[in-house]
Amino acid sequence: MKTEEILSATVEEYLEMIYNMSMEDEVVIGARLAQRFQVSPPTVTEMLKRLVRDGYVEMNSKRHVSLTEAGNQAAEAVLRRHRLTERFLVDMLGMQWHEVHEEACRLEHFISGAVESRVIANLNNPMTCPHGNPIPGSVPNARTYLKDNHAVRLSTVTNGTHVRILCVSEVVEDEEALIMYMHEKSLTPGTRLMMLAQADATAPAESSEAEPQEKVRLLVDERVVAISAEAAAKLWVVPA
DSSP states (O other), X not given: OOTTOOOOHHHHHHHHHHHHHHHTTOOOOHHXXXXXXXXXXXXXXHHHHHHHHTTSEEEOTTOOEEEOHHHHHHHHHHHHHHHHHHHHHHHTTOOOGGGSHHHHHHHGGGOOHHHHHHHHHHTTOOSBOTTSOBOBTTBSOGGGHHXXXXXXXXXXXXXXXXXXXXXXXXXXTTOHHHHHHHHHTTOOTTOEEEEXXXXXXXXXXXXXXXXXXXXXXXXXXXXXXXXXXXXXXXEEEEEO
């Protein structure tokens, strides 16, 4: 493998997803990748074989997937372009934070080094994207960003705890309905809140046809906000 090798958009998307899932301590297996990309398991299997062959990915005896150092570097290169593009769309073009992920996905594969440098200079070297996720190269270590900030999922916070939203899970940024849901609830990076009540883990499971039940209650700017347990699990928070 050569460092100047140009990767396909599909390969870059796989590397991004594996990187983001690993960053959030998710076990990466083929079935979960198939679910994320909404493709068949054999399609994922063939891609993973290719990534292993090219030295970007390793798989252990349990078929758990991890990036090699080359894979991490390639993933960070495309994530850097993606998150800088999101910042450009929000800070310079005035788009809303919940609107830019898909646009950045289309543009990230075509950003040159010269354009990247101009964006960094014009935006004064931003450290995070609008969703709060770190821009590789602009923070000390993007891979350990959550651990370095002692971030936890909002779904794990106990009642009465004051926290600040650090970021929205990058793994679900392409779930437009969920990102819009966060936007409508005003749950954006930097928002301070207090946990009032967690979801009842002993309650009967919801049917797959039902709307998510908003059993997590938060105090945000002196108003009570109710959200689903699913949404709470996608928000990373730090002590306020």
